[in-house]
Structure formats: C-alpha cells, structure tokens
Amino acid sequence: MTFSRRDFVKTSVLGAVAAGVGAQAQDKEAKKNAASQDHDAQSGARKRPIIVCANNGFNYLDDAFAFLKSGGDTLDAALRVVKGPEDDPNDDSVGLGGLPNEEGVVELDACCMHGPTRRAGSVGGVRDIKNVSLAAKAVMQHTGHVMLVGEGAERFSVAMGLPRETLLTEHSRKIWLLWKEFHSTDDWWGPGLADPHWQAPPAKASDEKPRSELWRQRIEELQARAAEIGIEPELRLAAVRKVLFPPTGTIHCSALNDKGEISGCTTTSGLAFKLPGRCGDSPIIGAGCYTDQDVGSAGATGSGEENIKVAGAHTIVENMRHGMSPQEAGMDALKRIVRNYNGDMNKVRFIDMTYYILRKDGAYAGVSLWEGYSKGHPHKIAIHDGSRRAEVAVSLLKGYSQEFPPFPEIPEDLKNSSEYLK
Ligand code: GLY
Numbered sequence: 001m002t003f004s005r006r007d008f009v010k011t012s013v014l015g016a017v018a019a020g021v022g023a024q025a026q027d028k029e030a031k032k033n034a035a036s037q038d039h040d041a042q043s044g045a046r047k048r049p050i051i052v053c054a055n056n057g058f059n060y061l062d063d064a065f066a067f068l069k070s071g072g073d074t075l076d077a078a079l080r081v082v083k084g085p086e087d088d089p090n091d092d093s094v095g096l097g098g099l100p101n102e103e104g105v106v107e108l109d110a111c112c113m114h115g116p117t118r119r120a121g122s123v124g125g126v127r128d129i130k131n132v133s134l135a136a137k138a139v140m141q142h143t144g145h146v147m148l149v150g151e152g153a154e155r156f157s158v159a160m161g162l163p164r165e166t167l168l169t170e171h172s173r174k175i176w177l178l179w180k181e182f183h184s185t186d187d188w189w190g191p192g193l194a195d196p197h198w199q200a201p202p203a204k205a206s207d208e209k210p211r212s213e214l215w216r217q218r219i220e221e222l223q224a225r226a227a228e229i230g231i232e233p234e235l236r237l238a239a240v241r242k243v244l245f246p247p248t249g250t251i252h253c254s255a256l257n258d259k260g261e262i263s264g265c266t267t268t269s270g271l272a273f274k275l276p277g278r279c280g281d282s283p284i285i286g287a288g289c290y291t292d293q294d295v296g297s298a299g300a301t302g303s304g305e306e307n308i309k310v311a312g313a314h315t316i317v318e319n320m321r322h323g324m325s326p327q328e329a330g331m332d333a334l335k336r337i338v339r340n341y342n343g344d345m346n347k348v349r350f351i352d353m354t355y356y357i358l359r360k361d362g363a364y365a366g367v368s369l370w371e372g373y374s375k376g377h378p379h380k381i382a383i384h385d386g387s388r389r390a391e392v393a394v395s396l397l398k399g400y401s402q403e404f405p406p407f408p409e410i411p412e413d414l415k416n417s418s419e420y421l422k
Helices: 005-017 024-036 055-069 074-087 132-142 150-159 170-182 211-229 233-244 304-309 312-321 326-339
Strands: 050-054 108-114 119-126 147-149 251-256 262-268 289-292 296-302 353-359 364-368 372-374 380-384 388-392
Touching: 050 055, 050 074, 050 353, 050 364, 055 074, 055 251, 055 380, 055 388, 074 108, 074 132, 074 251, 074 262, 108 132, 108 289, 119 132, 119 150, 132 147, 132 150, 132 262, 147 150, 170 211, 170 233, 211 233, 251 296, 251 353, 262 289, 262 296, 289 312, 296 304, 296 312, 296 326, 304 326, 312 326, 312 353, 326 353, 326 364, 364 380
Parallel strands: 119 147
Antiparallel strands: 050 251, 050 380, 108 119, 108 262, 251 262, 289 296, 296 353, 353 364, 380 388
C-alpha cells in the first residue's frame, strides 16, 4: 500500500500529536514492512502455505507449519499455534494464567472459522476450561449452534472431553490483588487504617502537585504494595503497568494451505479485571476473527469494545473482497475506530488495536493503530511461509497508546484532529 499525500500529511500531523517519536530503527523496520507486506506491488512475493499470527504465537509456528505443509487441515494448524499460549501459564493474556475478571476469576473467550466448510464456532465467558479455542471448534463440529456462553459452554466443553482445571496462577492472582488494592481507598480491600502500611489516599489532580508528580507517586506506591504482595522485583513494574493499563492480550492465527484453503481462530482471557460476564471481540464472529474461503481471513488483538463497533475482521475481509490490498483493508478498519471518536486523540490514545490479515493468494499484512503500547515495544506479527519471522506491524498513527508513565500531554491545538477524518 502507498499512502496518499493526504494520508501522509494526516499521519504526520498525528505523529506530532502522539506521546513520543518512535526510535529510528523501529521506524525503518516499519517502513520496510509497509513495502514488503504490500504484495499487491510485488506480484510473485506471495507464498502458500503460510501462517500469520500475533507474536505470542511465534514459538509454536514451526510445528504448525510442518503440520500444514504435510497436508494438515488449516483450522487445526491455526489451533496448534494458539493452543501454545493457552497452555502456557506464563502468558497472562490467554488460557491458563490469564488475568482474571474483577472478582479474580479467569473467564475466557474464543472463536474459529473453517474456510473449506464455511463453518464457525465460538464460546464466551468460559471458566475452568483452558483450551477454549478447542471448545469453539467443538461447538462448530458437534452442535447446530455457532456460539455457547457461560455455564452452558463449560458443561459442553467437559462433555467434549476438555478437563476442568483452575486457571488462576499465583502470578496472575497477585497482579489481580494489586489491582484490587489499588482501589482500596474506595472499598474495604487493601490495608486498613490500623495496618502499618496504610497510606492516606493520593492527592487528586485538582491539588497543587503537577500530574506527572502524582503519577510518579502512584507508581511508587504501587511498586511498594507489589513488594508487600510478594511480586518478584523483576516483575513489579510490569505488574504496575497492568494495573494502570489493564491489558487485553489475546492471540489470533490464520492459516492458508497450498490449495488455497484458509481458516482462522482467536482466543483470549479478555480485558483484565473486566466485569464478570463481559465478552470482548474475540468470541464474536466478524469482530475478533472472520474467514471467507473466497477472500481471506483476518483477526484482531486489542480493545475489544472498539473492534466490535467496527466489526473489524469482517470489515477487513469485505474490503479485500472489493479490491483493497490487505494493508489498505486493515488501515480502513483502523480509521473507522478513529472516526468513532471524531479523531479526538485524548480518547484514541487509550485505544489499541492490531489486525492480522491474510488474503487467499498468500498476501498478508499486520497493521496497528499505534506503533506499540510504549517505546521499545512495537506491535509485531509473526509469519511462517517456509521461513519463520516476526515483523513490526505498520501503524496508522505515530506514537504509543500507553506511554508509561502516561506522558506527555497532547498539545491543546492538536487534541481534536478533525483534519484526519476528511
Ligand atoms: N481483544 C480482546 C478483548 O478485548 O477481550
């Protein structure tokens, strides 16, 4: 994809808006990817078979690619990738060890689409079942429904042979407790008045202190509390970040074989500390994942509520159906998210979204709303088409969604970038 001049000007303006300028090397890599992922401009560069996924699937690509290459089904190949993070207790965005809801209970969502048979399955709000991606496939294969939620989905999963197990790890429980105690000036959690660790509530923004000072103080207090809770020193800052910016995690994977068959799946523990029962985009066919055997496949990680409102994955596949390249199709979906906030960067900066896009001919793209969640942490997609690699996603906006600590402020005159919406 080549940006139009107007796009370029708009993106440059937004670059000035964003909370920092990307490292030069990262910029260079993103530009290289912008060109190399634009397979419309490089006919012959497309390869099949190919698997595209979120970067937390990187370690599982070799096995899935070998399976796909030896004639394995495209959905089963994609499921092999996402099962890795689901089984990994150290990946706190998916399956076992996922960050829990506000009550400290892990609730998982997943969906899948099988291109060759044009079928779909989905589960939402599932507790105690680790491999919800397999539960979604079982809904597709063994019921006349597309989506099961909550207790019914759990009982169905057990009937399908998936074991019940405790999904909350000690690591995730401690981060949840830190989050819970962060609100302890508003409720009865955390140290009480008589506890030697009790501290007066932090000053409000209306007090004399500058906001940067208030943030610094808050982060220090949270780090001290994290130590009390028993979070290891090297994990404390990451835990504090998760408390201040509850992550959405997730993994998506799309797989295409040499015959042109294509499938996709997405699985997640959803937004950390969500209300019990909240489902994001991941179990929603058309939002977290969409596959059309005639066109291609797309999936998402990031702010679920925003992605549902633009039916992101379906929008992208439809855009490709009507002639857009994978990258153009993804950029259009991202612009719709910005449009939903009238370009108000004070709000858009709290949203994050990455799309993973694979067209039926093997062309692919990874696009993201922001460059990453903070400097040095670019959004990446992982690819295997015979060579396994990670590539920096091409971002719509320059800057980071969750600069940490969350500064600097957006300049007043650029707060509402309505130019962007034209
Ligand atoms: N994208 C995952 C979620 O919002 O639940």
